[in-house]
Amino acid sequence: MEIAAEAVIALVKIAVVLGVVSLVVAYLTYLERKIIAHIQQRLGPMRVGWHGLLQPIADGVKLFLKEDIIPDKADKVVFVIAPIMVLVPAFVEYSVLPFSSTFYITQVNIGIFFILAVSSLGVFGIVMAGWASNSKYSLLGALRSAAQMLSYEIFLGFSLIGPLMLAGSLNMQKIVEAQSDVWFVFYQPLAFVVFFIAALAETNRVPFDLPEAETELVAGFHTEYSGMKFAFFFLAEYANIMVTSSVAVTLFFGGWKGISWIPLPGFVWYALKLGAIIFVFIWLRATLPRYRYDQLMRLGWKFMFPLVMANIFLTGLVKYLFL
Amino acid sequence: MELVFFYLFAAGIVGASLLMVTRANVIHAALSLVLAFLFMAGLFVLAGAEFLAGVQILIYAGGIMVLYLFSIMLMNVGVAVRLRQWHRQSALALAAALLLAAEVWVVLGRGGYPAAQAWSWRLGQTPGNVEALGQVLYTKFLFPFEVASVLLLAAMIGAIVLAKRQITR
């Protein structure tokens, strides 16, 4: 009986989180279009609803009703599985994020490690999509993204080690608790810079959007996709932005903890911080050109890798000497 | 409950592995193997090895298998699929494998293993598996750990030397 009740509560929580996340992800596309439009001194979507507020829904309907084309020479099974393989890990990661002190789906003691592990699966979908499409542009895009995501996953993981050393736990809730006094971004600025750059690369955002660089590879790995399958890739990208921003909030900006003299509920603080970081993601997209593939790798291995190693060393030294 | 999940995962692993061994297309085989690894990670969580489950997904599925896929894509799979897939000694090998299976069956059937012991921590609680594993890894097994790192370095250099297009002499 007890197990059944627990299961029901868990399912309700999952449903709530998935629902909210799907909605937020859909509106993230709207937000991105609006923000970029205003940076570029135009209006963006205006037609559907007040100031285009229903645009994501119209987009969803359009994508849903669109013809779903599977290329003749494609590997059908892999082609169909690939978008699912991209979307599912992105949503699974929400299961361990602490949205407030009381609201989370579950807590595991390998919390942040779980997120890293699951996010490493996202690359499969991309590689599968690129290979199964049987198109040269897709394959080039897939190879690029495989190399890019594998490399930057390393920097992403290593950049988190500094804050984790300070927190002394992998559990997301404990990491937040450890930042009661000072956010880790002040202790670990170097780690945050590396984390943010690696996060941009992991989510294939400008200036690291090489896998889907439309002006070079048409659309990279999802060139051959259409309809709902294409929407899956699209949603996955934004869901990944949300997750990486959430990780940044949790590890560097004190999670749901706010300033003590302003009485706001935890999840509001969380949403505010999340929004700020996502805004920077969008802002960068409107500002920066794109790196070249070899320059991206050089930046990673010759600049960020030594930096993040030095950060771990320094953190360890300080912790050993003074704490 | 635990047993049900065990059977679920075990069935998944065995099914995916069988799929892997029999596929003609190497990419399909590699993807089946990834599926097997994911089920295996579930099994590890069941056995109280959460950290290992994470490592399994992060390193095995997310790292090694991507490396495989990457290499397979660099080669031309299209032609290889149309070639003969099996050795001529397959029947013999199958017979040997079945013989080995029978042997394992006999050995396992003897039983007589000591009774199970409980972990000193509970599942899903901190300090738990990660802390304990770290403690053991960096004290008792420090030397093997270092050796493993040297091994990885050697493998890395070896792989680069082997795969590099031209080695200037």
Next chain:
Amino acid sequence: MFEVESSTRIERSSVMPGTEELIINMGPQHPSTHGVLRVILRLDGETVTDCDCDIGFLHRGTEKIGENITYTMFIPYTDRLDYIAAPSSNLAWVTAVEKLFGWEIPMRAHYIRSLVAEFSRISSHLLWLATHALDIGAMTVFLWCFREREMVLDLFETAFGARLTVNAFRLGGLFQDVPQKFLDLSQEFADLFPGRIGDYETLLTDNRIWLQRTRGIGVISADDAIDLSLTGPVLRGSGVRWDIRRAEPYAAYPYLDFVVPVGENGDVYDRYLVRIEEMRQSTRIIQQCLAQLPKGPVSCKVPRTIKPPAGEVYHSIENPKGEFGFYLVSDGSETPYRVRIRPPSFVNLGGLKKLVLGGLVADVVAIIGSIDIVLGECDR
């Protein structure tokens, strides 16, 4: 012996080539080939080992059409050559025909022609900057450039009633004088535009990623550029100070003061800088034209039927893309005997192979952008 080999062939995987060269078709539907250009790239990994341009998807036989219609009727066809800078093409044609006649054009017409030609240069360079930046991934520059290009097109609309294919000039001068509103708006634009160029430069010129993507990419030396008969900003980017507005002045250019900017290294970045500076110089020319604009008629006396004397003439002008010339043979009838177009994009595209070899796919995109082609005049 041989037959045994071939019968067991399917058994051996040696039918499988080890490393295959990847051949990709860039275009004619690729987003960054700027029109219907097809570039066949042979890749080793992502390094370009060979490059072949396939052109002609937009071929309309413009030269042949020119031989069958009168000199006046051909002016709108020149709009469709370099459609990004249509008045420049008009200017090339009308000046070529006028040279054949040896007509004297009123000063006011000369000044207005220079003014409009510089506007078309700005419009062309804005479109180039927009797409070039977008190719390298900078998205905002694209829309900012289009904002200003819109103003230039509005100016064309005010003066000539059309925005893209404006059919701006007539043989012997202009169809009618430009309205005062056009001159006022031009002044407004000329005062505003230098600041806007500064905006673009803020986003690009010192941007580290932009520098990494353009510096040292697609380098061509001055000698090579001359050997390939490249013209326009591509030639000037390599450090050759060659501008037909200076070398063989036409329209009002002898009376105008401007600098011909040149680059040093001949890479994508220098071509970018040259064009940015050219936009500044164009604004200067526009300011001067507006200040010095003489009063008077805008057309010389033109006969009702245009029958030039028999003979031949070659006349070229400095189009935004390079040397744009017409070679005309007249047999004394109402239609030309031969029209030959010297298109800058077509000739500059010939240098593409030399520029991209050894680069990466991403560089190809940057280099095509820096050559600034328009397929209308390339395919003719």
Next chain:
Amino acid sequence: MVPLTHYLALGAILFLIGAAGVIMRRNAIMILLSIELMLNSVNITFVGFARQWADLTGQVFAIFVIAVAACEAAVGLAILISLNRDRSMVNVDEINLLKW
């Protein structure tokens, strides 16, 4: 509580599948993949024993096995790629000379 024999049986089955794959397949990549499966079957038995005796040694060894698997994959794939490039072959029964 899952009995130890279950883990051992599962490990054995996987090992057999992997071994069969190694012996029976011609494609060298398939052989490497089968070897990965065999290594993992060993991991399962390690984890099973660790569970039985509540001793972390088994898990530590599983981690070492994964490290070794990573090395094996990297070197194996490097050999395969250079073979594929220079001799254009992937099937092991064609690689029948020690030296070219």
